Amino acid sequence: MAVGSSNDFDLVVLGAGTGGYTAAFRAAQLGLKVALVDEDKIGGTCLHRGCIPTKALLESAGFVDRVRHANEYGLTLPGEPGIDYAQMAARRDQVVKRMWTGLKTLVDKNKVTWVAGRGRLDGPQRVRVQQPAEDGTPGVGGERVLQATDVILATGSRVKSLPGLVPDGTRIVTSDDVVRMTELPKDIVIVGAGAVGVEFASMFHDVGVKVTLLEYAPSIVPLEDRDVSQALERSFTRRGITVMTNARFDPAAVAVEKGGVCMMVGPEGKDGQELRAEMMLVATGRAANLEEIGLETTKVETDRGIVKVNGRMRTKEPHVYAIGDIIGGLWLAHTAAHEGIVAAHTIAGEKDVHEIDYVEQPRATYCRPEIASVGLTEQQCKDQGLPYKVGKVPFQAIAKAIIGGDYEGFAKIIGHRETDRTLGIHLIGPHATDLVAEASLAFTLEAAPWEIGAATHPHPTLAEVLGEAAMAVDGRSINF
DSSP states (O other): OOOSSTTEEEEEEEOOSHHHHHHHHHHHHTTOOEEEEESSOTTHHHHHTSHHHHHHHHHHHHHHHHHHTGGGGTOOOOSSOOOOHHHHHHHHHHHHHHHHHHHHHHHHHTTOEEEESEEEESSTTEEEEEOOOTTOOTTOSOEEEEEEEEEEEOOOEEEOOOTTOOOOSSSEEOHHHHTTOOSOOSEEEEEOOSHHHHHHHHHHHHTTOEEEEEOSSSSSSTTSOHHHHHHHHHHHHHHTOEEESSEEOOGGGOEEETTEEEEEEEETTSOOEEEEESEEEEOOOEEEOOTTSOGGGSOOOEETTEEOOOTTSBOSSTTEEEOGGGGOTTOOHHHHHHHHHHHHHHHTTOSSOOOOOGGGSOEEEOSSSEEEEEEOOHHHHHHTTOOEEEEEEEGGGOHHHHHHTOOOOEEEEEEETTTOOEEEEEEEETTHHHHHHHHHHHHHTTOOHHHHHHSOOOSSOTTHHHHHHHHHTTTOOSOO
């Protein structure tokens, strides 16, 4: 245990996003004296500029679509639903504030010392914090030096653009800008069809914005199973979203005009076409925050913009750990939290702490229809030469999906043909991001497909789709 002044700690966590505060809280629960340092609000990007405000907007947008189909449920409503985006934005901000207010109380509950200010390593076991003034002005409130037995780096990431394409916050925007907007453009071009791009494409379309979605790769959500990618593209196209894959354009040639942006875009090797829109959203990934955190005062190694760690989050510098976006991986908040827990238990000296297996980390995308997955895709199984078998069941076979009026998509489970090990579980459809929790548990418990199918799934529930798909792996689905 730490002894000495109020600036001596067993653990100092630098960065209070999802990974950082999770690590701090768990370490404190394990009996360590912990300081949590951040110049921003606790919750980080996920709570204030990412996951939470985005999902609040998607919830409002999805509700608009349901209202448009109210007559199918026996409800008579006059005319097309109006869009009050300012109120949607206000609700978005209320959700964030409520979650932030609750999160702040957990600092005291877990007896963690909150240190406001910008922290920087000064050697492996010292963190210098430039504190804000009483009026909140950053960096002018004096310096506090924290001594630590161990340090966890959790400084997160920031949005990045393409070379030559500079966001201005008005015509060319990032996801950070969108979650601050109170007005809608009439049309938008979204560059990048990963999770962020397809979520915003879905949201904007549902609230009446004309959307063009550009993806450099041959398919949207290119990291997902190919069946899922194709199903999502078909769904988007049916809804009226313009999807362009293999899209090529010169970022430096994008013209910002009075009425919006103008660009030439087309498939590789073919002539481009002019594309105009009031706004362009750049959703081309994130960059780790490694600058000015004092890495040069340690033996911490980096590679291609991320910190190198082992499976228990240790860096090359003894007593310095790193978690979250700064170590790459899946760049997901819940994965960062899990990394934080692994690091905390390792620092606390527990034996047999499991190493992170990123293949078994669930992924979730909140577009409409939702996407969720864990494990290998079918293409990855082929590439690795694994003998596999597949069970695939559509939501149309599930009574609860029909009752809810949302039955687009399917569940797909991939099993090893020889060992019967579960290799991958993929969902696209209603509440897929909630249903994937069962898939994640199945991987944790090393359940075979037949074991997933043998578990009783209540009827009628959406979860039945996983039970049916698991039984379908061996050709034994009951309802499909």
